[in-house]
Amino acid sequence: MKKKKKMRSGIDGVNAALSSDDILCEILLRVPPETVFSLIIVSKRWLHVICSSVFCHHYLRRWPLAFRMLGFFVCNNLYLGRGQNGVRRPRTEPAMPLLSTCKEGDDLKFSKTLKQYGYFIDSSNGLLLCGRHPKRYFVWNPITKQHYKIPKPRVYFEDLCMAFLAEDHPSVDMCYKVIRAKCDFSLDEEMKTVPIETFNSKTSTWNFSTLTCVPSLSLCPWSVATVVKGVVHWYAAQRNLAIYDPHNGERRLSSIKLPGSIDFEERVLGESFDGRLQYGWSCKSGLEIWVLEKEEAGHATTPSDDGYPNKGWNLRYRLNFKTMWKKNPTFMTKSCLRDKETQILSFLHRNSKSVCIRSGPDIFLLHLGNQKVEAVLYNGRGSSISWDFSRVAPYFRPDWPHSSLCLPGKSMT
Numbered sequence: 001m002k003k004k005k006k007m008r009s010g011i012d013g014v015n016a017a018l019s020s021d022d023i024l025c026e027i028l029l030r031v032p033p034e035t036v037f038s039l040i041i042v043s044k045r046w047l048h049v050i051c052s053s054v055f056c057h058h059y060l061r062r063w064p065l066a067f068r069m070l071g072f073f074v075c076n077n078l079y080l081g082r083g084q085n086g087v088r089r090p091r092t093e094p095a096m097p098l099l100s101t102c103k104e105g106d107d108l109k110f111s112k113t114l115k116q117y118g119y120f121i122d123s124s125n126g127l128l129l130c131g132r133h134p135k136r137y138f139v140w141n142p143i144t145k146q147h148y149k150i151p152k153p154r155v156y157f158e159d160l161c162m163a164f165l166a167e168d169h170p171s172v173d174m175c176y177k178v179i180r181a182k183c184d185f186s187l188d189e190e191m192k193t194v195p196i197e198t199f200n201s202k203t204s205t206w207n208f209s210t211l212t213c214v215p216s217l218s219l220c221p222w223s224v225a226t227v228v229k230g231v232v233h234w235y236a237a238q239r240n241l242a243i244y245d246p247h248n249g250e251r252r253l254s255s256i257k258l259p260g261s262i263d264f265e266e267r268v269l270g271e272s273f274d275g276r277l278q279y280g281w282s283c284k285s286g287l288e289i290w291v292l293e294k295e296e297a298g299h300a301t302t303p304s305d306d307g308y309p310n311k312g313w314n315l316r317y318r319l320n321f322k323t324m325w326k327k328n329p330t331f332m333t334k335s336c337l338r339d340k341e342t343q344i345l346s347f348l349h350r351n352s353k354s355v356c357i358r359s360g361p362d363i364f365l366l367h368l369g370n371q372k373v374e375a376v377l378y379n380g381r382g383s384s385i386s387w388d389f390s391r392v393a394p395y396f397r398p399d400w401p402h403s404s405l406c407l408p409g410k411s412m413t
Contacts, residue, residue, distance in 0.1 A: 021049060024046070024049055025049060025055055025058070028049070028050065028055070028059070029055075029058060029059055029062060032063065033063055033066065033399075036050060036059075037050070037401055040401050047401075050401060051400075051401050056400060060168070065168075065398055065399070065400065066398075066399040067126075067349045067350075067396040067397065067398055067399060068102075068104075068396065068397050068399045069101060069102075069348070069349070069394055069395065069396050069397075070098075070100060070101065070102060070104050070105035070108060070395050070396070070397055071098050071099050071100035071101045071102070071105035071108075071109070071378060071379075071394070071395055072098070072099040072101075072346075072363070072378065072392050072393065072394050072395065073096065073097070073098055073099075073120040073123070073392075073393050073395050074097040074098075074099065074120070074385055074390050074391075074392055075119060075120045075121070075390060075391045075392075075393065076089070076386055076389055076390045077222055077389050077390065077391060078386070078389050079095075079119060080119065080133055080222045093384065094114070094115070095114075095115070095118055095119050096114045096115075096117070096118070096119060096120045096130065097380065097385065098114065098380070098395070099363075099378040099379065099380040099392075100378060100379045100380065101376060101377065101378050101379075104397070105379070105395075106379055108142055109379060109380070113140070113142075113145075117130035117131065117138040117140060117147070118130050118131045118132040118136065118138070119131065119132060120393070121137075121162060121164070121224065122162065122163075122164040122224045122225075122393070123164070123393065123395050123396070124164045124165060124166035124176065124227065125166040125167065125168060125398060126141065126142070126143060126166075126396070126397045126398045127139055127140070127141055127164075127166045127174060127176060128140045128141075128142065128395075129162075129164040129178060131150075133160070133222075134153065134156060134157060134160065134180075135152050135153065136149075136152070137149075137150040137153075137178065138150065139174060139176060139178075139201070141174055142397065143397065143398075146174060148174060148201070150178060150199055151199075151204065151205070151206065153180060153197055153199075153206055154197065154206050154208060155180075155195065155197050155206075155208055157180060157181075157182040157183075157195070157197075159182070159183040159184075159221035159222070160180050160181060160182055160183055160221065160222070161180075161181050161183055161219050161220065161221060161222065161223045161224065161225065161234050161235075162178065162179060162180055162181070162224055162225065163177075163178070163179040163181075163224070163225035163227060163232045163234070163244075164176065164177075164178055164179075164224070164225075164227070165177045165178075165179070165227050165230065165232070165246075174201060175201055175202060176201050177198055177199065177200050177201070177246070178198070178199040179196055179197070179198050179199075179225070179232065179244075179246075180196065180197045180198075181194055181195070181196045181211075181219055181234070182194060182195045182196070182219075183218065183219045183220065183221040184218065184219075185218045185237070191212050191213075191214070191215065192212070192213050192214065192215045192217065193210040193211065193212055193213075194210065194211045194212075194213060194219065194253055195208070195209075195210050196208075196209055196210070196211055197209075198246070209251065210251070211244060211251055211252055211253045212251065212252045212253070213242070213252060213253035213254075213255065214255070216238070216240075217236050217237075217240060217242055217253060217255050218236055218237040218238075219234050219235075219236050219237075219242055220234070220235040220236060220237060223235045224391070224393075226269035226270060226271070226277070228271045228275065228276070228277050229275055230245070230246065230247055231243060231244070231245045232244040232245070232246065233269060233277060235267075235269075236255060239257060239258045239262060240255045240256070240257060240258065241255060241256050241257070241258050241279075242254075242255050243255060243256065256292075256311075256312055257311070258279060258281075259279065259288075259290045259313040259315070260279075260281050260288050260290065261281070261283065261288075263283055264281035264282065264283055265282060265283050265284065265341075265343060266281065266282050266343040266344050266345075267279070267280065267281040267282075267344075268280050268281075268344055268345070268346055268347055268355075269347075270346070270347025270348075270351075271347070271349075271350050272291055272350065272351075272352040273350050273351060273352045273353075274352075275350075276291050276292055276293075276294060277291070277292040278290065278291045278292070278316070278347060278352060279291075279292070279313070280344050280347065280355060281344065282342070282343050282344040282357075284321075284341055285320060285321060285322075286318065286319050286320040286321050286324075287317075287318075287319060287321070287344050287355075287357075288315060288317065288318045289315075289316045289317040289318075289352075289355070289368065290313045290314065290315055290316060291313065291314050291316050291352070292312060292313055292314075293312050293313070293314060316352065316368075317368045319368070319371055321342045323371070324342075324366070324371045324373070325342075327370075327371050327372065328371075328372060328373045331364070331373060331375070340359045340360035340362075341359070342357055342358070342359045343357065343358050343359075344356075344357055344358075345357055345358040345363060345392055346392065346393065346394050348394065349394070349396040352368075353367060353368055353369060354366060354367050354368060355368065356376065356394065357373070358387070358392075361381055361385070361387075362375065363375075363376040363378060364376060
């Protein structure tokens with residue numbers, strides 16, 4: 001009897017402890033992601049706790065967030081900011097093409113939602129920025145199906161570039177910033193100012209300001225920034241990279257020269273596995289991957305030709321396409337590959353070991369260490385894509401469980 005009472009007392013104690021959300025959270029915070037996600041089926045309460053934004057925020061301080069690629073969005077640059085006599089999109093061509101690579105991507109591709117928000121502009125931590133320059137913009141969360149129409153910008157920019165910054169952890173509330181910067185090629189004698197307009201979802205307003213920079217720095221129009229740890233990186237003319245940190249309060253654009261050859265055909269930016277900016281470029285013969293030193297990322301120099309064109313950058317990989325394809329004889333037999341040039345397409349999310357490359361309509365995942373390639377199968381091969389005029393951007397969704405119970409006004413009953 002005493003043993004049974006002791007066991008019952010122990011079980012009651014465990015149940016009492018697990019009935020407290022605070023204690024349950026403390027236990028779950030110590031469980032690795034591959035296990036904690038499977039625990040959402042224990043009960044509605046456990047599902048609610050694990051999917052909550054509060055638990056997610058604390059959990060991701062201890063464990064890295066995984067991302068899953070759903071496909072590639074295609075943005076045709078000919079349609080962006082189209083003037084009255086510009087190129088018109090054929091009615092048969094979707095405004096926001098998605099080359100889906102999985103079932104989730106297929107569901108997104110064939111949903112009617114993509115037809116409602118105009119053109120794809122950028123994505124950040126699973127959120128999509130869509131719209132039609134220069135007046136109408138939407139932010140959409142494909143996970144929660146929430147969307148928000150951004151108020152009309154207060155200032156008109158004839159040529160502009162953009163940046164999209166979303167919070168690093170999944171949340172029921174969409175927290176983000178949208179930055180529009182004017183692209184102006186005029187030169188002043190001493191210092192130049194770049195007008196920008198920033199929308200903050202927390203205040204639901206656009207704020208106008210100006211950034212100072214050297215007169216030789218000119219942003220490339222209709223480009224989209226690469227954001228690494230909250231720092232914005234835009235392509236600029238003459239192989240420069242413009243860098244803007246919205247958090248340091250200096251209100252200036254610093255810059256650094258991009259490394260490598262000037263004879264590139266394609267170039268991409270991305271974030272490395274250790275949180276640094278990485279830059280890749282390709283030409284007919286091969287590609288190079290460079291990584292920006294950490295001290296340079298925060299204290300970039302002004303553009304200069306001081307005899308050190310690659311200053312601040314470390315070369316991580318260099319490979320020859322002919323040598324690479326010889327190591328992959330299975331794909332070399334394809335006539336479509338023999339007749340097409342190979343180009344770098346995109347980086348993967350916080351990945352420094354692999355990149356996506358393209359040869360004609362075929363997309364491959366290239367493992368840089370051993371130069372092995374694997375085909376990326378996607379839905380949409382029959383689409384008429386103007387590859388030379390399009391930006392093909394991979395779309396990654398946070399691999400975090402979601403429940404409608406966590407939406408405002410929902411309860412566990």
